[in-house]
Amino acid sequence: MSKTSRRGFLGAVSALVVLPALSAASAVGESKRYAMLIDVDKCYGCMACVVACAAENNVPLGSFRTWVEHLVKPEGMRIFIPKQCNHCDDPPCVPPCPTGATYKTPDGLVLVNDELCIGCGACVKACPYGARYINPVKGVADKCTFCDHRLKAGLLPACVEACPTSARIFGPLHEVNELSKTINSRPVQVLKPHTGARPQIYYISLPDEVNR
Amino acid sequence: MMxxxxxxxxxxxxxxxHPVLFAYSLLVSGADLLILVALAYLSRSLRKAIPLMTMxxxxxxxVVMAGPLADLRSPHRAPLIFTxxxxxSTAANPGISLIAFQSIIWLVALALSIIFALLTFSYYSYQASLMHAGFRKKFYQVFSFGITTAERYGAVEKVAKVVAVLMLPFLTLxxxxxxxxxxxxxxxxxxxxxxxxxxxxFADTFVVATALFMLVYFCWRYKALERDVVIPVLKIHAAGSLSLAALTGLQMAVWWFWSSSIAEMVTPLIPIMYLVVALLLLSFFLSLIAMRYPAAILAVSLVAMAGTFTNKWNIIINAQLVxxxxxxxxxxxxxxxxxLETAAPIALGVAVFIFLSMLFPLEVRESGK
Known part of the structure; x- marks a missing residue:
C-alpha cells in the first residue's frame, strides 16, 4: 500500500469513529429548555386554564398556580392576562431556599422537592411575580411545575391543553416549533425584565399596566 | 386597607x-450584647457589666432560632437546615441561602460565646466551689477547668481575648x-x-441591647446603681438612639426624593416612622438626663423599647403588607x-438568662472574682 493511500485510509477510519462520537457528545450536551408563549390578544378570560390546573394539581382553594388578571382600559376594552410561575433562567427563588428544596432542572423547570421543604416561605418572598404560595394542606412551598408529570408522559401542561383559543403555546425553546417560530417572528415581552430573572414565559401584546 | x-x-x-418573627428579631439583640461584651473585654472597659451582659x-x-422555628410550616424538617x-452554589441550586448560612454562623457564634463565657467565669467557678458543698461544689469544680490561681487566670484571659476577637465577625453578621x-x-x-x-x-438591635441591659440592671440594682456601669452604657445607647433616629429620617427622605411611585408605595409606613423617630429622640434626651440622674435609666429603657418595637413591627409586619x-x-x-406565640420565644430567652444568673454572678469586683 502506498503512503498516500495508507494516509487516506487512516483518515477515513478516523472520521468514521470521531465524527459520530462528536455529534453524540453535542447531543448529550443539548437538553430541552421548555418555555411558554401567551398571546394576550387571544385570551378572553374563560379561566379554563385555572380550573384545569387546579384539577390536575390538587391546588387548594384560595391558592393559584396560574391565574388570569383582568384589566379594563379607560376606553372600556377588557384585557385578560394569564400569569403563573415563569420558570426563570436565573430564578430569584432558588438561592434563598435553605435546604435546596427548590431547584432547577436541566430542561429549565423550577421545581420544589416536597421532602426537603421546611415551609419557611423564603422562596415565596423572593419571587417577584407572586407565583408561589405555601400549600396549606402540605405545609410546603408550591407553584406551577409546567405539569412536569404530564411532560414526562409526553403530554402538554393542563393549562395549555385546556385553553380553547390556543392562547398558550408551549414547547422546547431551542427546537423548531410553533413556540420558537412565533417568538422569533413577532414582538414579545416578558414580565418585570428589570429583575434580571430572565423569565421564560413570553407574552404577545402584554399591557404595561399589568407588568408590575 | 388600601x-x-x-x-x-x-x-x-x-x-x-408572622409576628413571631418580630420577636425573633428582638432576640437578635443578644448578638449585639455579645458584641458589646467582646469589645468591652478587649478594651478593658465596662468590666463590672460584662457578666450581666454576657448572660x-x-x-x-x-434561643434566637426558636422564633423562625415557630414560623415554619413544616418544622419537623427544620434539622435539614443543618444537615x-x-x-x-450548584447548577441545580444556584446561589447561597442566607438563612442556611446564618444558621451555620449562629452555631459558630454561640459556641464561641459560650467558650468565652466559660473561660471568663472559670476562676469564679473555682472560688464558688470553695464556698459550696455537694453537687454544686462538683458543678463549680468542673467549670473551673483547673483555674485555681490568679496567675493561671491571667493566661486564660489571653485565650479569652482571642476568642473575643473571633466572636466579633460572626456576631456582626x-x-x-x-x-x-x-x-x-x-x-x-x-x-x-x-x-x-x-x-x-444594626443600630436598632444595639439600642434594644442597651435598653434591655439597663432594664435588667435597674431591676437588679435599683437601690444602688453604679455610675461606672450606667454611664458608659448610656453613652452607647444615646449614640445608637440618635443614629437610628437619623437613619430612619434619612430613609424617609431617600424615598421621597427617589421617585413619587416609591413615596406613594411606602405611605402606610410613614406615620409610624415619624413616631419611631420621636420616641428614639426622646430616648436620646432621656439618656442625657439619666447621665446625671441614673434612676432615669428605667424611662430611657422603656421609651427606647417602645421605639424599637414599633420600628421592628413597621419593618417586618407592615412592609410585608405592601x-x-x-x-x-x-x-x-x-x-x-x-x-402569646410572639412572646413565647422572648420568654424562653428570659428563662435561660434567669437560669444562668442563678449559676454565675451578675457582676465582678476584681478580675475573675
Missing part, C-alpha cells in the same frame, strides 16, 4: 412571616440579619428600596393566640 393591584396568592396569605446575651442568642444547608435577608433575598418592594435597612437594623406590585396595602389577618 386596595389596588395585587397578586391573588398575596391576598390568600398577606402576612407570610443576657447568651440567654437571648441561644443539608444550601451554602454551596447576625447584627445585620434579618435585614440583609430582606434586602438581598426577597422581592418585597419596600425592603428592596429600604437602602439603609442593614445599618439601621403588595409586590407596589400598588396595594393589604390587611393582616392576625388570628389565634398570636400575642
Amino acid at each position: 386596595l389596588g393591584y395585587y397578586f391573588p396568592n398575596e391576598f390568600a396569605e398577606p402576612l407570610l412571616w 443576657l446575651g447568651i440567654g437571648f442568642f441561644a 443539608l444547608p444550601h451554602i454551596v 447576625w447584627g445585620i440579619y434579618p435585614a440583609s435577608l430582606f434586602i438581598m433575598q426577597t422581592w418585597n418592594p419596600v425592603w428592596r428600596s429600604w437602602v439603609l435597612l442593614p445599618i439601621a437594623y 403588595s409586590k406590585t407596589g400598588l396595594a396595602f393589604l390587611e393582616a389577618e392576625l388570628g389565634g393566640l398570636w400575642p
Whole structure:
C-alpha cells in the first residue's frame, strides 16, 4: 500500500469513529429548555386554564398556580392576562431556599422537592411575580411545575391543553416549533425584565399596566 | 386597607412571616450584647457589666432560632437546615441561602460565646466551689477547668481575648440579619428600596441591647446603681438612639426624593416612622438626663423599647403588607393566640438568662472574682 493511500485510509477510519462520537457528545450536551408563549390578544378570560390546573394539581382553594388578571382600559376594552410561575433562567427563588428544596432542572423547570421543604416561605418572598404560595394542606412551598408529570408522559401542561383559543403555546425553546417560530417572528415581552430573572414565559401584546 | 393591584396568592396569605418573627428579631439583640461584651473585654472597659451582659446575651442568642422555628410550616424538617444547608452554589441550586448560612454562623457564634463565657467565669467557678458543698461544689469544680490561681487566670484571659476577637465577625453578621435577608433575598418592594435597612437594623438591635441591659440592671440594682456601669452604657445607647433616629429620617427622605411611585408605595409606613423617630429622640434626651440622674435609666429603657418595637413591627409586619406590585396595602389577618406565640420565644430567652444568673454572678469586683 502506498503512503498516500495508507494516509487516506487512516483518515477515513478516523472520521468514521470521531465524527459520530462528536455529534453524540453535542447531543448529550443539548437538553430541552421548555418555555411558554401567551398571546394576550387571544385570551378572553374563560379561566379554563385555572380550573384545569387546579384539577390536575390538587391546588387548594384560595391558592393559584396560574391565574388570569383582568384589566379594563379607560376606553372600556377588557384585557385578560394569564400569569403563573415563569420558570426563570436565573430564578430569584432558588438561592434563598435553605435546604435546596427548590431547584432547577436541566430542561429549565423550577421545581420544589416536597421532602426537603421546611415551609419557611423564603422562596415565596423572593419571587417577584407572586407565583408561589405555601400549600396549606402540605405545609410546603408550591407553584406551577409546567405539569412536569404530564411532560414526562409526553403530554402538554393542563393549562395549555385546556385553553380553547390556543392562547398558550408551549414547547422546547431551542427546537423548531410553533413556540420558537412565533417568538422569533413577532414582538414579545416578558414580565418585570428589570429583575434580571430572565423569565421564560413570553407574552404577545402584554399591557404595561399589568407588568408590575 | 388600601386596595389596588395585587397578586391573588398575596391576598390568600398577606402576612407570610408572622409576628413571631418580630420577636425573633428582638432576640437578635443578644448578638449585639455579645458584641458589646467582646469589645468591652478587649478594651478593658465596662468590666463590672460584662457578666450581666454576657448572660443576657447568651440567654437571648441561644434561643434566637426558636422564633423562625415557630414560623415554619413544616418544622419537623427544620434539622435539614443543618444537615443539608444550601451554602454551596450548584447548577441545580444556584446561589447561597442566607438563612442556611446564618444558621451555620449562629452555631459558630454561640459556641464561641459560650467558650468565652466559660473561660471568663472559670476562676469564679473555682472560688464558688470553695464556698459550696455537694453537687454544686462538683458543678463549680468542673467549670473551673483547673483555674485555681490568679496567675493561671491571667493566661486564660489571653485565650479569652482571642476568642473575643473571633466572636466579633460572626456576631456582626447576625447584627445585620434579618435585614440583609430582606434586602438581598426577597422581592418585597419596600425592603428592596429600604437602602439603609442593614445599618439601621444594626443600630436598632444595639439600642434594644442597651435598653434591655439597663432594664435588667435597674431591676437588679435599683437601690444602688453604679455610675461606672450606667454611664458608659448610656453613652452607647444615646449614640445608637440618635443614629437610628437619623437613619430612619434619612430613609424617609431617600424615598421621597427617589421617585413619587416609591413615596406613594411606602405611605402606610410613614406615620409610624415619624413616631419611631420621636420616641428614639426622646430616648436620646432621656439618656442625657439619666447621665446625671441614673434612676432615669428605667424611662430611657422603656421609651427606647417602645421605639424599637414599633420600628421592628413597621419593618417586618407592615412592609410585608405592601403588595409586590407596589400598588396595594393589604390587611393582616392576625388570628389565634398570636400575642402569646410572639412572646413565647422572648420568654424562653428570659428563662435561660434567669437560669444562668442563678449559676454565675451578675457582676465582678476584681478580675475573675
